[in-house]
Amino acid sequence: TVPASPVGTSPSSGIVNLSWGASVDLPNPGGVGLSGYLVHRDWNYIAFVPAGTTTFSDTGVPDGNRRYEIRSVDRDNRMSAPAVLNVQAGPPPVPDTLPPTVPGDVVAATPAPGTVTLNWSASVDLPNPGGVGLSGYLIHRDWNYIAFVPAGTTTFTDTGVPAGNRRYEVRAVDLGNLFSAPSPALNVVVP
Known part of the structure; x- marks a missing residue:
């Protein structure tokens, strides 16, 4: 049977203690008895x-959320389905509290009718407790979201843009889903 009700605790950084309920090798023709448990x-x-034995102490565990599987195996090497649990190893992560900086120096070019190319200077996810890094940028045209640009890229080409005066804003977002304020609005006359 599947190991029952697995529990995991992390008393300190680098250590996870696991425990579970004993498995049974079901009585069937040829049942050979339980050999033990495989831990992943x-x-x-x-x-x-x-x-x-229904306990195991895992040492040298990198801090963070860890996925464990425990399977029972009989003497004929037949395995049960896994009992699965997630354990936070070490101290819990510190929440991200500060959004990234506002994208700067947003400029636009209109290389062809109906096309606008935006460029800007990169945002920074401020070093705060829990700062997790920049995810990318959200592009808005005329107050409507139109695109996501991944971190590391600071340009975007908008095509099929209706002619006339268009308003663009760029916002940064970090991996903790915190958003910067929008860049100052940029008005672009689209041919």
């Missing part, structure tokens, strides 16, 4: 725990 962390095999 983040999809990688890390240990065999012999039958009769």
